[in-house]
Amino acid sequence: MTTDQAPASETAGETTTTGDARMTRRQRTALVVLLTASFTLAVDFSILNVALPTIGADVGFGIANLQWIATAFALCSAGFTLLMGRVADIAGRRRMFLIGMVLLGAGSLAGGLATTPAVLLVARVAQGFATAIVVPAALALLIGTFAEGRARDKALGLNGSLMAAGFTTGAILGGLLTDLLSWRWAFFINVPIAIAVLVVAPIVLKEGRSENRPRLDVPGAVFVTLGLLALVFGLTNAAESSWTDPLTLGALAASVCLLAVFVAVERAVSHPLIPLGMLTRSNVAWGNIAGFLAFATETSLVFLLTIYLQKVLDYTPLAAGLSFAVLGLGTVIGGLLGPKVVGRFGNKAAIVGGFLVQAAATLPLVLISESGNSIWLILVATFVGGVANLVVIVGFMITATTDVPESEHGLATGLTTMSQQVGITMGTPVMSAVLTAVVLASTGVPEATAVLDGVTTAVWVNGGLCIVAAVAVAAFLRRRAAF
Structure with a gap:
């Protein structure tokens, strides 16, 4: 442990001692269950993006309304997550986790069988609401299973790694399922996963709730x-x-x-619902700001590069998705490396250093061109940036959930979930607005050239945000929360 973190405290589940990274068999099984659920829901953010035109043709969505397949999910997952985190504190985290997994399975089955736009949208609403229930409950159960220390840091690192990798994996998996089977399997794949989690979770997860149960x-x-x-x-x-x-x-x-x-x-x-004093804690406030910016910058960079690969280099959607496989590998490595960086240098240094390395990997992307050889720069830059981004995310998760009373675990994890989901949702339209403004201002040039100029301009903004985030966290995040 570093001076950024508080001593270990008793938690709702089996605990390890501070500084001990070993896990019991029950803890490892619980970790697998919780990570499986979180990863599956992270994949759902992007798994349908590549398949949207095919879905529209099969189910009857007009082109102008296709975005609602993604919007319905995002509205519910981000809009209700804070409320559901607090409900989990009061009603029981395992109970809410199981309810959310039932809803995920039912919504996914309905989506896979949908033949009308209305049924498909209801299914996406159910998946989004399931995300709002399951993710904060799963995080609260995770931090309740491990005492503060290296074991919890490792678990949070794995969780952050899989959550971030899920966004990239969704794009790849969605393309593969659509090409090889049917877009409906992007829904059906969740059903056996939900059933497996529902079978194992009651055995290995202990119930956790606030001892004091105030009125909602x-x-x-x-x-x-x-x-x-x-x-x-x-x-x-x-x-x-x-x-x-x-x-x-x-x-x-x-x-x-x-x-x-x-x-x-x-x-x-x-x-x-949110004790405002909690938001004045340096670790909670600046941890969540860092998390918001980490997810906003990296996911929006994927959007920018997807546009570049398809509009400038003429990649197919599946080929563009597969190009981000190295980014997914980088996020997994970063999630494994993150706890070690935090343990060696501390939360604050991990976040600041991670943002600076992410900026150093992002800014060279302004050199991409209409030449196909630019793909090599993209592969290297996204791999390094993915590693650095996950170091930031691990630092954010540890920072924002450290020194939080057990009675507020659901609230704290609800805040972190909201930060990442709103970051994912907000980053893309901001970068899209920059790109669009440049394209509209470009007259008398080929479309590919205009898009390239828009992408590189947005990359400057994206890398700049990473630097601003590093400076802000360095200046304002206190090394130890005072409350």
């Missing part, structure tokens, strides 16, 4: 959920239309108002 802050839950829903909808609509679209502006304005009301409610109620 219903007004706060309503306003924060509506505010997050409006935010995600506004960001998604911006990516599909523009930042000046009245619907985009209206949704973002509504989000600001609703979240402002939420803050006022939290100040007034006796048992707030």
